[in-house]
Amino acid sequence: MASSDQGSSGAPKPVPGSYGLPVIGAVRDRLDFYYFQGQNKYFESRIERYGSTVVRMNVPPGPFMAKDPRVVAVLDAKSFPVLFDMDKVEKKNLFTGTYMPSTSLTGGYRVCSYLDPSEPTHTKVKQMLFNLLLSRKDEVIPTFRSNFSSLLATVESELAKAGKAEFNKLNDVTSFDFIGEAYFGVRPSSTDLGSGGPTKAAKWLIWQLHPLVTIGLPMILEEPLLHTFHLPPFLVKGDYKALYKYYSTAGKQALDMAEGLGLSREEACHNLLFATTFNSYGGLKVLFPGLLANIANGGEKLHERLVAEIRGAVAEAGGKVTLAAVEKMELTKSVVWESLRLDPPVKFQYGHAKKDLEIASHDGVFAVKKGEMLFGYQPCATKDARVFGSTAGQFVPDRFVGDEGSKLLQYVYWSNGRETESPSVDNKQCPGKNFVVLVGRLFVVELFLRYDTFTATVGTELLGTSVVFTGVTKATSGPGS
Ligand code: HEM
Structure with missing residues (x-):
């Protein structure tokens, strides 16, 4: 079913679409995006109107935060990967899109996410993060298990008390401590930060992301407060x-290593903070609720299959959760990838055309000029029916199982690269790629070692999905019982 990414036919066409009147067009589109249409409809309606998955449009926030809201959107599985090609796009200062938060939020530095691979500091910082993750690889499984088994114990006591347990709140506290302990061996809550870390982190994240979110206030308040000027x-x-x-204290070893790579301690520390608090914590804040929601909606039949696979592999490994045991869990891995495909936690990607380009979609080839901003809305690309068929919009747990299933992995783009490719200092693919897929699987493992099944209600919140546990059935067999 997967269509070829190679080859194109016919002379390049101009990209269809419209930006409307200056300023007024961009503000009007912003209101469509947030209030009148919503994100998905905003893009889908423009694909439909212009009969093309490569289409010109404005993206938020627009005036007065973004100098230029005009983009060429690439909205199918075939055109989207142009954003991964470092020969074709420049990725300087566009991590958050058409606006950039003040560098006074990051100690005066442009941190790694805003650097193009052509900038020497990009290589140094990304290498520091690769080294850090490698040096802590044996700590991930035990640290994950101790933090998340304690989260699930709290879920159970809240269920007993109140008949429900809000997962997102518990996840915020747990993920923040888990990351600190996994990366640096020091739980943030055991330092001067106390229990305040996740709240401080969330506030700092909002200062950077407010132009891109709504918090449910009336439009008349949100527009001036969140979408027009920087906080x-x-x-x-x-x-x-x-x-x-x-x-700067817990990360001492990582900072020593960073100095060896030629970074100043201070620049390295602002980067550690950003990679840990924005990239990692911000990622897990969205990843786990999305994954849990999809598994909850998968129902008892899916839970039974996961229980059998997970407990079988752990029993074979002598009752231990080892990396080798986790690698054997094909359905579990497919569930994590499917969730990342269906609900990519980071939905927007950007890149400036480095030269005049020809971009091929399923339907044609389009000419783009040097300097134009390319933009990808990932859910359109990873739910492309011409790759994933009639079930493209549904959660299919075993989609990536087996030889046929694994051929589809090249169309999973959550890490800003194909799932079949690897991050390096020369590209902009997420250096946390393997870590994320591992902790996603560990999350599923922890759930089904402990429970035969569970129920939850699913809703939405500021950055993604919200989940409330409504019941759990404790394990009746196997290593989890
Ligand atoms: C870059 C997603 C976790 C560190 C990226 C990008 C995406 C992404 C989409 C590319 C952004 C762009 O340039 O347009 C995610 C998701 C995560 C996650 C969804 C979790 C669910 C992590 C973790 C780390 C990390 C655990 C820890 C090291 C970074 C860094 C970059 C990056 C430093 C910039 C890469 C570069 O400049 O080459 N991530 N990420 N991320 N991510 Fe992740």
């Missing part, structure tokens, strides 16, 4: 300082 950085300075203190 002043000084209001979050104290929170940042407290976080920085944790990283």
Whole structure:
């Protein structure tokens, strides 16, 4: 079913679409995006209107935060990967899109996510992160298990008390401690930060992401407050300082290593803070609720299959959760990939055309000029029916199982690269790629070692999905019981 990414036919066509009137067009589109249409409809309706998955449009926030809201959107599985090609796109200062948060939110530095691979500091910082993750690889499984088994124990006591347990709140606290302990061996909650880490982190994240979110207030308040001007950085300075203190102390070994790579301690520390708090914590804040929601909706039949696979592999490994045992769990891995495909936690990607380009979609080839902003809305590309067929919009747990299934992995793009490719200092693919797929699987393992099945209600919140546990059935057999 997968269509070829190679080859194109016919002379390049101009990209269809419209930006409307200056300023007014962009503001009107912003309101469509947030309030009148919503994200998915915003893109789908433009694909339909112009009969093309490569289409010109404005993207938020627009005036007055973004100098230029105009983009060429690439919205199918075939055109999207142009954003991964470092010969074709430049990725300088566009991690958050058409606006860039003030560098006073990151100690005055442009941190790794905003650097193009052609900038020497990009190589140094990304190498520091690869080294850090490698040096801590044996800590991930035990640290994950101790943190998340304690989360599930709290779920059970809340269920007993109140008949429900809000997963997102528990996840925020647990993921923040888990990451600190996994990367640096020091739980943030056991330092001066106390229990305040996740709240300080969330506030700092909002200061960077407010142009791209709605918090459910009336449009008349949100527009001036969130979508027109930057929130002043000084209001979050104290929170940042407290976080920085944790990283500069707990991250001592990583910082020593960074100096060896030619980074100053200070630049390395602001980067550690960003990669840990924004990239990692921000990622897990969205990843686990999305994964849990899909598994909850999968129902008892899926739970039974996961129980059998997980407990079987753990029993074979002598009752231990080892990396080798986790590698044997094909359905579990497919479930994690399917969730990342259906609900990619980071939905927007951007890149400036480095030269005049021809971009091929399923339907044609389009001409783009040097300097134009390319933009991908990932859910359109990873739910492309011409690759994933009539079930493209559904959660199919075993989609990636077996030889046929694994051929589809090249169309999973959550890490800003194909799932079949690897991050390096020369590209912009997420250096946490393997870590993320591992902790996703560990999350499923922990659930089904402990429970035969569970129920939950699923909703939405600021950055993604919200999940409330409503019941759990404790394991009746195997190593989890
Ligand atoms: C880059 C997603 C976890 C560190 C990226 C990008 C995406 C992404 C889409 C590319 C952004 C762009 O340039 O347009 C995610 C998701 C995660 C996650 C969905 C979790 C669910 C992590 C973790 C780390 C990390 C655990 C820890 C090291 C980074 C860094 C970059 C990056 C440093 C910039 C890479 C570069 O400049 O070459 N991530 N990420 N991320 N991610 Fe992740």
